[in-house]
Amino acid sequence: MRKYLVYTFAIWVLISCTDIKTSDPKPYFKIDGSSTVHPIVNLAKSKYEKVDDDHKNVINLSVSGTGGGFQALCEGKAEVANASRKITKSERRQCERNGVSILKIPIAMDGIAIVVHPGNNWVDYLSVNELRRLWQPIAERSLSKWSELRKGWPDRTIRIYGPGSASGTYDYFTRSILPDQQATRGDYMATEDDNFLVKGVANDSNSLGVFGLGYYQENFYQLKLVPIKNNTASKDISPVMPSLETVKNGTYQPLSRSLYIYVAQKAVLNPELREFIYFFLDNAPEIVREIGYVPQPSTFYSEAKEQLRMVTVSADSN
Known part of the structure; x- marks a missing residue:
């Protein structure tokens, strides 16, 4: 056997x-x-x-x-x-x-969305110049509060949630906002995980977030979308709300991309x-x-x- x-x-x-x-x-x-x-x-x-x-x-x-x-x-x-x-x-x-x-x-085609907490009642729009001041390296020492970004806004700390440096969104946003600089401020919550960014902004009343418009579309009920005023253009224009239509027709500048x-x-x-x-x-x-x-x-x-x-x-x- x-x-x-x-x-x-x-x-x-x-x-x-x-x-x-x-x-x-x-x-x-x-x-x-x-x-x-x-x-x-x-x-x-x-x-x-x-x-x-x-x-x-x-x-x-x-x-x-x-x-x-x-x-x-x-x-x-x-x-x-x-x-x-x-x-x-x-x-x-x-x-x-x-x-x-x-x-x-x-x-x-996509747009880069700038978002804030839905309870934010002071940000009606942001200009490209304001984004530049907020994103440049020197802002770590000179711009940390909403009141420092625009007169009349609250004296509260801005907490930024944005893409990590390995992200294409980081590269494109930086080139669009700071075309003459390679570096940016580094004192923000940085990650390649867009879901983390969405949750960060949705749970922080003093937050500002930067990520693709597609992620805003999926999470619009948790966020407030910010119109952008392109005052770097040849003539001053009104703020433009990012949307599928404004990305498609090219009016959402300079934050539209392929x-x-x-x-x-x-x-x-x-x-x-x-x-x-x-x-x-x-x-x-x-x-x-x-x-x-x-x-x-x-x-x-x-x-x-x-x-x-x-x-x-x-x-x-x-």
Whole structure:
């Protein structure tokens, strides 16, 4: 009996090992980067997985900020980078040094929202000049109270909740508000987690928050949206409330922007990845609107699909 059990166990081990060796792990690809772009891609992923069970567990989606996404893409640790700004020259050089060629695909338009606590009854609008004074490095020592930002406002400490330095929102906001400076004040609650920023502002009566308009749309009942007066323009204009319409028609300036995915060209040859991106582009207007962003013109999505097609044609001809 004992010999029979040993023999049976040996056969079971052999079969198990054979199964392990012959069963290839399901291929997957990694998408990393912007917290602002994440909800769009996450919804695309969810819809894609519902089309066919074979699509499940194919996509590994994470958030490390736009800068982190570009780093992962250029180091070959991700096939796609979600980005709330364009790639910088230094980031592109890093990709080139590592032999990573990339495709830029615009997927949506967004605005950067300035928000305060809903109980704030003194902020009727903010000007770009006021945002500049508030955001510049010297403000750590010279501007900490609402009364110091505008005469007549309360003598209360301003607590700022904003994007971390690895975030594309941080980069874009800083370039828009402080075009001649690289640094900003550092004494604020900084994170790439937009949900944390929303909760921070919603629970702090003296708060001011900076994040993507899409996150405001999801949480409008907890926040007060602030109109922006672009007094850096050629002529003085009235404050403009950020909305899907003002982002689309270009009147919400200078805080409107495009959102992107950047794809490693070699990864496009992966049929799983290529199928997902085609699905995403075919359904982008619906997905983008559902999240609360503004779709790009339809020609942008058509041009992106043509880029993908040309990459595969070029590879097939070599």
